């Protein structure tokens with residue numbers, strides 16, 4: 001009861017901050033928008049997905065990948081925010097109050113969820129402008145965005161743990177981003193993983209990233225013509241795989257982060 | 267019956283660093299304890315152990331009658347903490363900060379709002395209440411931090427170096443606030459590097475160094491330990507030194523020390539202002555001209571120096587307070 005209330009108080013506080021630092025939101029959008037534009041217009045006609053190399057097929061294929069990459073940037077946001085709170089002594093203030101133990105972190109991740117949702121909305125509009133279309137019913141499309149949000153929420157818990165483990169907000173930002181690049185690139189996010197060498201292909205098929213991306217492509221109706229779904233279990237059941245991955249990440253990293261928070265003496 | 271803050275044998279090591287090496291404290295209800303020590307003495311670590319932020323390796327701590335190690339949450343409900351660095355959210359306004367803290371103390375939103383308004387008024391922050399605290403001065407931020415610690419009117423308060431880095435005017439203001447608070451019956455543990463501050467605010471003082479309490483008592487007791495008061499005379503003419511020594515030795519209860527190049531004579535005495543007047547009359551009657559004469563009571567700086575053999579850390583802005591002991595360093599100690 002009080003745990004939920006405390007989390008909401010902290011989430012509210014972080015949302016107020018967000019409103020007063022709008023440049024954070026803007027910069028958070030620039031990179032994915034740049035990716036949308038660059039990938040669409042620079043690589044658009046030259047990357048083969050499924051049996052197609054048409055720009056439109058790639059555009060539709062690409063968006064789920066960019067959405068998934070974008071939601072995982074919440075890692076950096078949560079990490080930097082919590083490291084900043086540690087640095088400025090706010091965590092000490094919170095830890096001296098009779099509040100629920102996990103609330104500072106839960107509140108932060110909830111606020112990041114709101115930010116991720118806003119980012120996704122803007123990004124989806126940009127995507128539609130450059131020609132992205134969905135081919136499934138509205139319910140499925142919404143379900144796709146739901147999976148993305150859950151996935152982003154899970155990653156913000158990884159960010160929370162990073163934020164508690166480093167000394168400065170800057171370190172949390174780079175610590176939150178640096179491993180995301182290999183993770184997103186060794187996946188099906190930007191290319192058809194079927195065309196990777198066998199070794200990388202296996203990694204890509206079991207990459208938590210790929211499950212969410214594949215699930216979204218199915219739910220958006222964005223699988224390219226002639227696309228052969230790999231035999232790996234997560235690719236055959238991408239929605240389940242995405243849900244399981246997100247749940248596992250949340251359970252594991254929430255436990256670790258809350259334990260670390262209770263012991264923190266920064 | 268242990269006091270409102272009680273600690274026995276607190277030990278905390280960080281790797282090889284013995285931050286606390288067996289600290290004992292006992293602060294009676296309604297009194298102020300000044301924890302005095304230089305940088306790195308273990309003041310913050312003590313406060314963190316007593317406010318549940320840090321688990322000591324060994325020892326007992328009881329705050330407001332509650333065992334800190336066994337019931338940390340109950341302790342958190344009964345204490346207010348103002349840490350070494352003002353912990354306020356810079357993007358929130360003063361009002362929002364206080365409301366948030368109130369709600370996290372489990373007050374209802376409405377009650378938290380009302381309490382925030384009261385505190386803003388009490389701490390003279392009403393005009394700035396709706397500006398993000400980023401725009402506040404250091405002193406305002408400190409006051410807000412203190413206000414946050416007082417949201418639930420806790421019976422026990424901890425303040426870690428509340429005035430470090432403040433200019434004299436802000437420091438004076440904060441002292442007034444603290445005195446007002448204490449007159450309301452709050453038990454307070456205050457850490458400071460400013461010796462003058464402990465002298466000013468605390469009933470009892472614990473001097474800490476290297477994680478250990480090296481002396482405790484009232485300010486007067488500590489001063490008495492250091493050797494009481496002295497008369498100090500600076501004669502105008504070097505030729506008069508011998509005659510002046512003769513006069514001073516007649517009044518003093520110890521040996522007179524002489525610093526030739528500054529023509530300064532010092533002698534331990536007892537008898538206060540009355541004796542000083544007699545000294546002056548006697549010197550005058552012998553036509554010994556004086557540039558300066560005065561009764562010097564030992565400051566806590568002297569206490570610190572005599573206890574630890576080194577000075578308390580000097581901070582920017584403290585230079586005037588540090589002048590006394592610096593001068594004394596060059597004076598030969600009277601042989602006992």
Ligand SMILES: Nc1ncnc2c1ncn2[C@@H]1O[C@H](COP(=O)(O)OP(=O)(O)O)[C@@H](O)[C@H]1O
Pocket residue numbers: 265266280283284285303304305306307308309310311312
């Ligand atoms: N989290 C920590 N990790 C390692 N060493 C620490 C930590 N906190 C304090 N110390 C060390 O413990 C000693 C006491 O520190 P502290 O209690 O902050 O002193 P003070 O507040 O009196 O300046 C110092 O030597 C400090 O470097």
Ligand SMILES: [Mg+2]
Pocket residue numbers: 306309310311350426427
């Ligand atoms: Mg300190």
